[in-house]
Amino acid sequence: MQLRSVASLLDCEVVCCHEMLDLQVFSCFAADLMSDVLAFSLPNALLITGLTSVQAVHTADVADCKGILFVCDKRPSPEALELARNREIPLLATRRTTFECCGILFQRGLTAATRAAAEAPCSAK
Amino acid sequence: MVAEVLYREQFTIRGNDFEHGGEVATQVKSILKQLGLDPAVIRRLSIANFEAEMNVIMYADEARLELEVLPDAVRVVVADRGQGIPDIEWAMQEGHSTATAEMRARGFGAGLGLPNIRRNSDEFEISSTVGVGTTLRYLVRTDAAPAG
Numbered sequence: 001m002q003l004r005s006v007a008s009l010l011d012c013e014v015v016c017c018h019e020m021l022d023l024q025v026f027s028c029f030a031a032d033l034m035s036d037v038l039a040f041s042l043p044n045a046l047l048i049t050g051l052t053s054v055q056a057v058h059t060a061d062v063a064d065c066k067g068i069l070f071v072c073d074k075r076p077s078p079e080a081l082e083l084a085r086n087r088e089i090p091l092l093a094t095r096r097t098t099f100e101c102c103g104i105l106f107q108r109g110l111t112a113a114t115r116a117a118a119e120a121p122c123s124a125k
Numbered sequence: 126m127v128a129e130v131l132y133r134e135q136f137t138i139r140g141n142d143f144e145h146g147g148e149v150a151t152q153v154k155s156i157l158k159q160l161g162l163d164p165a166v167i168r169r170l171s172i173a174n175f176e177a178e179m180n181v182i183m184y185a186d187e188a189r190l191e192l193e194v195l196p197d198a199v200r201v202v203v204a205d206r207g208q209g210i211p212d213i214e215w216a217m218q219e220g221h222s223t224a225t226a227e228m229r230a231r232g233f234g235a236g237l238g239l240p241n242i243r244r245n246s247d248e249f250e251i252s253s254t255v256g257v258g259t260t261l262r263y264l265v266r267t268d269a270a271p272a273g
Binding site: 032033034035036038039043051053054055056057058059061062063064079083087 | 151179240
C-alpha cells in the first residue's frame with residue numbers, strides 16, 4: 001500500500017516529505033517504546049507511535065522504517081521534524097488511536113513487521 | 126596479526142544529553158552507507174550503536190565511541206566514564222532495568238538495550254567497574270551478511 005493510501009484511509013495530515021508518498025509499505029510496527037522497535041521490528045515497516053520526540057525519528061532511521069504515523073492527533077517536536085526532513089523519513093499524523101490505525105491497516109492486508117509474523121503471516125483480508 | 130583498518134573515527138557522547146540522543150548513531154549510519162556496506166549490516170550496527178548511545182546518555186557521564194571498519198567486519202568500542210554496572214549478568218537479561226520515569230517517557234529504559242546490542246553483534250564483550258565506567262566491544266561481520 002502506498003503511503004498516500006495510508007494517509008487517505010486514516011485521514012492523515014502529511015507533516016513532511018510529501019514528495020515521498022508513493023513509497024510502498026507492506027508491514028507496520030506499533031509501539032511507544034522505542035526499545036521495542038529496536039529489538040523486535042523488521043526493516044521497511046511503517047512505525048505507528050504516540051512518541052513525538054527526536055528519538056522516534058532516530059529510531060525509525062536506524063531501524064530502516066519507511067515512515068512514521070503519529071496517532072491521537074500528536075505532532076512531532078520541531079527537532080524531530082527537522083531530522084525527519086534531513087533523513088527523508090515521511091511523517092503522517094492522524095486523530096485516530098493506535099488501535100484504530102492498526103485495525104484499519106491490518107484489515108487492508110498490512111502485516112506485523114516482526115519475525116514471527118514474517119515466518120507465519122496472518123491472513124487478514 | 127593486526128587487522129588492516131580501512132576507516133577509523135571517534136565520537137563523543139555526553140551523558141544526560143537527551144536532546145542529541147541518536148545523533149552519533151545517525152552519523153555512523155551515514156558513514157557506513159557511504160562506504161557501501163550491506164544494508165542488513167548497517168541496520169544491525171545502527172541499532173547496536175543507537176542502543177549504546179542511549180545507554181550512555183541515560184546512565185553515564187561521557188563516553189567515546191570508536192568505529193573501525195575492517196576488511197571483513199566493523200568493530201565498535203564504547204567506553205564510558207560513569208557509575209558502572211554492579212551486576213552485569215542481571216543487566217544482560219531482557220526486562221531488567223534501573224531506568225527512571227524520564228527515560229521511559231523518552232521511549233527507552235525497558236531493559237532491552239544491552240541484550241539487543243548483543244543480539245545484533247557477531248562478537249560482544251562487556252566489562253564494567255562500579256564508580257569508574259563501562260566498556261562495550263562489539264563487532265559485526267561484513268563478509269557473510271544476508272542479502273539486504
